[in-house]
Amino acid sequence: xxxxxxxxxxxxxxxxxxxxxxxxxxxxxFLRAFIDYAFQQLNKHAGFNGGIAVVQPIDRGLVKMLNExxxxxxxxMKGVKKGxxxxxxxxxxxxxxxxxxxxxxxxxxxxxxxxxxxxIISNTTEAGIAYVDTDNYNMMPPSSFPAKxxxxxxxxxxxxxxxxxxxxxxxxxxxxxxxxxxxKEIILKYVSDWKLGDDFKSWLFxxxxxxxxxxxxxxxxxxKDEIESYxxxxxxxxxxxxxxxxxxxxxxxxxxxxxxxxxxxxxPLDVKIVNDMxxxxxxxxxxxxxxxxxxxxxxLLYGNTTVKETVDNSFTGxxxxxxxxxxxxxxxxMDRAELNSFAEEVLDRFRNPFxxxxxxxxxxxSISKFKVRVLPSILEYVNxxxxxxxxxxxxxACLIRFYKGNWQGETLxxxxxxxxxxxxxxxxxxxxxxxxxxxxxxxxxxFWGQDLTEIKGLTKAITxxxxxxxxxxxxxxxxxxxxxI
Numbered sequence: 247x248x249x250x251x252x253x254x255x256x257x258x259x260x261x262x263x264x265x266x267x268x269x270x271x272x273x274x275x276f277l278r279a280f281i282d283y284a285f286q287q288l289n290k291h292a293g294f295n296g297g298i299a300v301v302q303p304i305d306r307g308l309v310k311m312l313n314e315x316x317x318x319x320x321x322x323m324k325g326v327k328k329g330x331x332x333x334x335x336x337x338x339x340x341x342x343x344x345x346x347x348x349x350x351x352x353x354x355x356x357x358x359x360x361x362x363x364x365x366i367i368s369n370t371t372e373a374g375i376a377y378v379d380t381d382n383y384n385m386m387p388p389s390s391f392p393a394k395x396x397x398x399x400x401x402x403x404x405x406x407x408x409x410x411x412x413x414x415x416x417x418x419x420x421x422x423x424x425x426x427x428x429x430k431e432i433i434l435k436y437v438s439d440w441k442l443g444d445d446f447k448s449w450l451f452x453x454x455x456x457x458x459x460x461x462x463x464x465x466x467x468x469x470k471d472e473i474e475s476y477x478x479x480x481x482x483x484x485x486x487x488x489x490x491x492x493x494x495x496x497x498x499x500x501x502x503x504x505x506x507x508x509x510x511x512x513x514p515l516d517v518k519i520v521n522d523m524x525x526x527x528x529x530x531x532x533x534x535x536x537x538x539x540x541x542x543x544x545x546l547l548y549g550n551t552t553v554k555e556t557v558d559n560s561f562t563g564x565x566x567x568x569x570x571x572x573x574x575x576x577x578x579x580m581d582r583a584e585l586n587s588f589a590e591e592v593l594d595r596f597r598n599p600f601x602x603x604x605x606x607x608x609x610x611x612s613i614s615k616f617k618v619r620v621l622p623s624i625l626e627y628v629n630x631x632x633x634x635x636x637x638x639x640x641x642x643a644c645l646i647r648f649y650k651g652n653w654q655g656e657t658l659x660x661x662x663x664x665x666x667x668x669x670x671x672x673x674x675x676x677x678x679x680x681x682x683x684x685x686x687x688x689x690x691x692x693f694w695g696q697d698l699t700e701i702k703g704l705t706k707a708i709t710x711x712x713x714x715x716x717x718x719x720x721x722x723x724x725x726x727x728x729x730x731i
Contacts, residue, residue: 251481251482251483252315252482252483253315253316253318253319253320253482253483253484253485254314254315254316254318255316255317255318256316257482258318258337258339258482260316260318260339263297263342264289264295264296264297264340264342265295265296265297265360265362266297266298266299266342266343266357266360266362266363267294267295267296267297267298267362267363267364267365268285268296268297268298268299268363268364268365268366268367269298269299269301269357269360269363269365269366269367269398270282270298270299270300270301270366270367270368271301271303271366271367271368271369271370271374271391271394271395272300272301272303272368272369272370272374273300273301273302273307273308273309273312273344274307274308274369275465275466275467275468275488276369276461276463276465277300277367277369277419278319278321278338278486278488279321279323279463279465279467279488279489279490280369280419280461280463280465280490280494280496281367281369281419282298282338282340282341283321283336283338283490283494284494284496284510284513284515284517285298285340286336286338286339286340287510287513287514287515288508288509288510288512288513289340290513291512291513291514292509292510292512292513294508294509296340296364296365297340297341297342298317298340298341298342298367299341299342299343299344299345299357299360300312300317300341300343300344300345301344301345301347301354301357301394302344302345302346302347302348303368303370303374303391303394305348307346308344308486309344309345309346310344310346311485311486312341312344312486313343313344314485315484315485315486317339317340317341317342317343317344318337318338318339318341318484319337319338319484319486319487319488320335320336320337320338320480320484320486320487320488321335321336321337321338321488321489321490322334322335322469322476322487322488322489322490323335323336323489323490323491323492324489324490324491324492324598324600325491325492325493325594325595325598325600326492326594326595326597326598326599327492327591327594328590328594329594331599332492334492335479345357347386347387347394348387351386351387354387354394354398355397355398355401357398358398358399358401358402358405359401359402359405363402363414364414364415364507365414365415365416365417365507366395366398366414366415366416366417367417367418367419368391368395368417368418368419368420368429369418369419369420369461370391370420371420371421372420372421372422374390374391374420375391375392375418375420375422375425375428375429375432376390376392376432377390377392377432377435377436378390378393381393381436382440383397383400383436383440383442390432392429392432392433392436393436395416395429395433396433396436396437396440396442399414399433399450399454400442400446402414403445403446403449403450408445408446408449408453409453410449410452410453411453412453413449413452413453413454413455414454415454415455415457415504415507416429416430416454416455416456416457417457417459417498418456418458418459419459419461421461423458423527424458425458425459426456426457426458426459426499427456427458429456430456433450434447434450437450455500455503455504457498457499457500457504458498458499458523459496459497459498459499459523460495460496460497460523460526460527460530461495461496462493462494462495462496462530462534463490463491463493463494463495464490464491464493464595464598464601465488465489465490465491466489466490466601467488467489468486468487468488468489469487469489473487476489489600491595491598491600491601493591493594493595494515494516495516495517495518495526495530496510496515496516496517496518497517497518497520497523497526497527498517498518498519498520498523499519499520499521499522499523500519500520500521501519501521504519505519525578525579525580528578529578529580529585529588531618531619532574532577532578532619532622532623533570533574533575533578533585533588533589533592534592534595535615535618535619536574536619536620536623537566537569537570537574537592537596538553538608538619539608539612539615539616539619539620540566540569540620540637540638540641541553541556541562541566541605541641542605542608542609542612542648543609543612543641543644543645543647543648544562544565544640544641544644544720545562545605546605546606546609546648546653546658546659547644547647547648547653547658547715547720548561548562548720548721550562550605551604551605551606552602552603552604552605553596553603553604553605553608554596554597554598554599554601554602554603556596556605557593557596557597558597561721565637565724566593566596567593568637569637569638569641570589570592570593571586571589572637573623573627573635573636573637573638574623574638575589576627576630576631576635577622577623577626577627577630605659606659609648609659609660609661610661610662611661611662611663612645612648612649612661612662613645613649613662613666613693616642616645617693617694617695620638620641620642621694623635623638624638624639624642624701624704625701628701628702628703628704632702633702633703634701634702634703634704634707634731636727636728636731639704639707639708639711639731640711640724640727642708642711643707643708643711643712643715644711644715644720646670646683646684646687646708646712647712647715647716648660649662649666649667649670649674650670650674651667651670651671651674666693669690673686673687680709680712680713680716681705681709683709683712684705684708684709684712685699685705687708688701688704688705688708703731706731707727707731710727710730710731711723711727714726714727714730
């Protein structure tokens with residue numbers, strides 16, 4: 247259907263704009279479906295009255311298209327909550343302007359002079375928080391995000407003559423641990439390299455604050471395969487539709503001052519401002535990512551192709567459920583009710599019919615993922631219970647068998663470094679004994695950071711599991727394995 251009505255502020259009668267409180271580095275799908283939506287809820291529920299100026303962090307991006315729609319776009323949120331499918335549509339209205347520093351550098355620098363500016367938000371991908379030694383102060387603009395931000399902060403320092411009350415609250419959302427500390431270190435290196443002075447350095451420390459974060463929301467982005475059905479739900483033409491799951495979690499390190507600045511407690515969103523975000527990071531990595539990584543080889547060998555199939559199937563779904571609730575959660579030092587609630591939300595997310603998450607797509611670099619996401623749960627379970635966890639150990643054996651590369655005449659989607667693939671080709675092609683295969687893998691300290699044959703009962707359990715998988719398949723093999731350990 248041809249839409250006559252263009253999406254802009256005049257046609258939607260939204261010509262009054264909020265004052266700029268946030269400068270946001272990045273205009274991609276995630277920020278628009280997560281950060282901009284979250285701040286819109288603050289405007290709605292807490293009288294935050296905050297507008298966003300979006301900075302395009304690289305020389306190609308969506309700022310021109312965003313400005314053509316006066317910063318407006320539609321967010322579609324779909325998911326499952328407590329077994330029920332939910333869907334919500336929201337027109338995002340809090341972006342005041344988009345700035346391309348590559349096309350108009352002075353427009354970028356002028357953001358530093360905004361009286362109402364309070365926050366810097368970023369998501370420039372994991373590679374975005376990086377030191378680039380070729381960046382210098384006089385580039386228009388410098389290439390890296392930290393260098394651009396250093397220039398912007400220095401411009402603000404100069405314009406307001408080092409006023410204490412003109413410092414900013416800096417909240418990076420890139421998916422690296424300790425993202426704020428890392429960003430701050432790089433900024434300070436530029437301050438030193440560019441000889442910006444002790445007064446500016448003192449202002450950075452004393453008048454600005456840096457807050458590490460954990461962000462969690464699946465954002466498929468622009469729904470190109472279903473765009474017609476999305477557009478048919480609107481009475482205007484939107485070229486920047488973005489889709490996301492319903493679930494949203496934002497954990498920010500900070501104290502009472504930050505809670506006062508960002509009163510998310512007045513909104514329905516799950517935004518936690520805490521002294522230490524590491525327990526929440528551990529919870530996410532162990533439960534959500536750990537379940538994902540455990541299920542991939544196990545479920546592919548069983549015959550499933552997607553995450554949803556895995557949790558919906560009576561056998562594989564029961565296996566993952568027990569893995570999470572009986573083993574992973576057992577190892578976490580947080581409130582049990584909160585852990586159970588989070589795990590239930592994770593399983594609802596896995597069941598989301600609107601997101602087709604293929605197991606083969608998650609299989610990339612499974613060895614390194616297993617070390618970070620799953621192995622700590624196994625080791626802590628052994629430490630607590632003095633025995634190996636049944637489901638996680640069987641999942642470990644499935645991982646080892648998966649790296650053989652073929653199963654029942656089919657090629658498996660092994661996707662890892664040449665060194666890791668060659669290692670497994672060597673042991674599966676050159677060793678006949680399951681016991682020796684187990685020992686060879688578990689002894690590989692380059693994989694695991696330690697010799698896992700020293701973990702009581704693990705080598706024997708992996709050996710039994712491999713024998714059962716090879717002889718009887720995944721389901722019967724697990725039943726036999728359970729009776730033998």
